[in-house]
Amino acid sequence: xxxxxxxxxxxxKTRGQQVTLSCSPISGHRSVSWYQxxxxxxxxxxxxxxxxxxxxxxxxxxxFSGRQFSNSRSEMNVSTLELGDSALYLCASSLLxxxxxxxxFGPGTRLTVT
Amino acid sequence: GIQVEQSPPDLILQEGANSTLxxxxxxxxxxLQWFHQNPWGQLINLFYIPSGTKQNGRLSATTVATxxxxxxxxxxxxxTDSGVYFCAVANSGAGSYQLTFGKGTKLSVIP
Numbered sequence: 001x002x003x004x005x006x007x008x009x010x011x012x013k014t015r016g017q018q019v020t021l022s023c024s025p026i027s028g029h030r031s032v033s034w035y036q037x038x039x040x041x042x043x044x045x046x047x048x049x050x051x052x053x054x055x056x057x058x059x060x061x062x063x064f065s066g067r068q069f070s071n072s073r074s075e076m077n078v079s080t081l082e083l084g085d086s087a088l089y090l091c092a093s094s095l096l097x098x099x100x101x102x103x104x105f106g107p108g109t110r111l112t113v114t
Numbered sequence: 115g116i117q118v119e120q121s122p123p124d125l126i127l128q129e130g131a132n133s134t135l136x137x138x139x140x141x142x143x144x145x146l147q148w149f150h151q152n153p154w155g156q157l158i159n160l161f162y163i164p165s166g167t168k169q170n171g172r173l174s175a176t177t178v179a180t181x182x183x184x185x186x187x188x189x190x191x192x193x194t195d196s197g198v199y200f201c202a203v204a205n206s207g208a209g210s211y212q213l214t215f216g217k218g219t220k221l222s223v224i225p
Contacts, residue, residue: 033212039156043200043215056212088155092213102147102162103213108155 001027004093004106006051012112018079019099021109023073032064033072033103046089049074072111086113116141120201120216127223128193135186135219137201143206146177147213148186150197157200159185191223 002094003025013019025032034046045058049068066076072093078085090108117140127133138190139146148160148164161168161175177184177191188195198220202213 031211035213035215042217043202044119045212045214046212049130058212088156090155092157094211102143102159103145104159105149110155 004091004104004105006089006091008109008110009081009107010110010112013081014113014114015081015083017081018077019081019111020075020077021089021091021111023074023091024095025074025091027106029093029095030072031094031101032068033092033094034074034076036060036073037088037093037108038086038092039082040098044078045089057093081113083113086111116143116176116203116214118201118203118214118216118217120199120219123217125219125221127221127224129191129193129225131223132161132189133191133221135188135199135201135221137184137186137203137216139182139184139201139203141182142207143179143203143204143205144207147202148175148184149161149200149202150195151162151200151218152197156216160199188221191221193223193225195222196223 033048033052037043048056068074086109091106092103094103119138149157149160162176165179174187196208198218200218202215
């Protein structure tokens with residue numbers, strides 16, 4: 001079974017631009033979560049989607065948004081990019097999302113904002 | 115929210131040595147996972163262990179949920195074990211499925 005896939009793997013953007021990252025969960029997994037990793041803040045939760053609904057959101061500004069499609073694929077969008085948005089963005093999927101199920105992570109998208 | 119503390123923050127081992135990594139958490143959890151982050155940034159699942167003991171080859175883990183800690187044991191370490199090990203927890207009973215991560219233990223295994 002294929003793992004979680006994320007595209008693109010690397011991205012360079014300029015301040016003020018916007019970016020969209022994509023995540024395809026493991027087949028059959030319906031819950032998708034997004035995390036941001038930076039050297040200063042570590043791994044922080046962004047949001048979690050289940051059945052196209054956002055169930056939880058972390059402490060991030062409204063510039064960070066996401067959505068989930070009917071096939072469970074998810075996208076996250078960051079508008080008006082700032083230098084501090086440079087980070088590794090990780091997507092995780094879990095089986096059903098209505099219990100404490102194990103989460104599996106994708107390889108990440110490394111975003112650099114210049 | 116739940117607080118997660120990992121110790122030690124850094125660990126240097128000679129190849130072949132054994133090590134114990136610790137994860138303390140501040141509240142009850144029903145999900146606890148250990149990950150190894152490879153040099154390319156991917157989080158590799160090691161254990162899903164909200165309670166009890168599991169073993170996988172040279173690695174084993176124990177979680178004592180009532181005392182709010184988990185231990186990851188690495189025996190006969192190899193240079194390929196180098197990297198950052200993360201503990202992450204969640205309590206879905208509180209309506210949140212998010213994982214809260216510790217700051218990690220950076221392990222360096224030298225030949």
